[in-house]
Amino acid sequence: MRIKLYDIAHSRAGDKGNTLTLSLIPYNADDYPLLCTRVTAEAVSRHLEYIVKGEITRYELPNLPALQFVCQQALTGGVTTSLTMDTHGKSLSYALLEMWVDTELMDTE
């Protein structure tokens, strides 16, 4: 089954210069392994190809549990000089939550 991240997780975006941070927090801790498997840095990079121009690094926080994505060159220059509407990139948490993931984990995974 394919579901949107919006249905199982929440997120908050933050900005540091031209770098975007995106948390991804499952409503149910049982979904954390699925997120770890499906929502890789590469998958997010493909999903956000129109938005993030640089490298994406993923950090795992099993204690919370949550994932944190740090996206370089994602804010068209950063808050003061960007020509975009949302210069902070504050709305981009909901761009991440638009991502579809397959919930069926293969035995080999």
Place this chain on the structure above:
Amino acid sequence: MKQHIRIGCGAGFSGDRLEPALILVQQGQLDYLVLECLAERTIALAQKRKRQDPALGYDPLLERRIESLLPHLLEKKVRLITNMGAANPLAAAQKIVEIAQRLKLSVTVAAVTGDDVFNLLSGNETALETGKSLTDSGALVSANAYLGTDAILPSLATNADIIITGRCADPSLFVSPLVHEFGWSLDDSNQIGQGTVIGHLLECAGQLTGGYFVDPGRKDVPDMAHLGHPFADVSPDGTAIFSKVAGTGGTLTAATAKEQLLYEVMDPSRYITPDVIADFTQVRLEEIGSDQVCATGGRGQNRPNTLKVSVGYEAGFIGEGEISYAGSNALGRAQLAGSIIQERLQDRFTDLRIDYIGSTSVHRTNFGHYPDPYEIRLRVAGRAASLQQAALVGEEVEALYTNGPAGGGGARKYIHEVVGIVSTLMDRQKITASITVLKS
């Protein structure tokens, strides 16, 4: 030593609501109130105001905030720590003394200075964002170092009712009263790391209590119109219980705390402040009651030898123009308008942006949603070296009234002067903080 210290945060940015701080002071039984009012770029803008008038350069809402809070702070014996000094903590302290005199109140204010390092820069330092020298970005207008707890502590040792700073690290506004009250060693990295977790959770005020969290039907939060701001009860070992004043709106749960813990954090195992390289990876957030979350497990490593310096530079102007199309084929007419502007301006602007508000303007894509919107607002923005060039954008959009697609309405034009921000690192030994105490 007290059993615990209660610190509230009554503002998470310069434009934040005024009343949550007042409620915290009146009903929150606080020991300390922190107002965090200084964003990355606001200090550069404040430096420009100071340049035009040496008595200005502090937070534009300082007067209103202090007037409403001061009688209650003094009555309830709540000490205020705030970075509302922005580019001019001394003038801010003077203004607070003036307000106290007008209200016939006795107040002592300590101003923390030393963050302004503009005169220590050559301009040849490397900008962290570009890898090039600072002056390559543009003419420099300001440079402010992020001071830490060590700079704020001497002011807490005075009997000042209000401590007012310029640029300092946001969590340090909260770590300093904890170090002052509990006698924590600044060399105890794990203790200061936990203090930094507390500060980071509180620093955005309403973002911990349901503000910027609520999503109706999915993440419901009650009574957002009266959102309460948070406080923490901190024990001498650093254990912190976060809550809010009973009867205020909002909610405080593990979920709101998780979003805030990771907000603007790059590497969660290395959150760098002037006080410590904090490690958030072992933090535990437990709901222990209604609107009560306990945070433990913050750790850290030795503080860095350099301080981050935020440098403002002149980045020219941005011109903008907007016009709306509505009804059948609204998007088609807006797109034609956009292509007309593109053709007319592309040779005169290296950086031009055309947005269709209602379709792709916010995320630069719509992930395959292609609705037929009833209305679309065309927005054009261009970066320009001069005011005159920036004005062209709005003029061209306005001219679409009689030279563009059918039914365009509600044209607006704007011009902004832009201060850009880059960062560099400076040896902390070069930076000397000091305090000035004023009385009414």
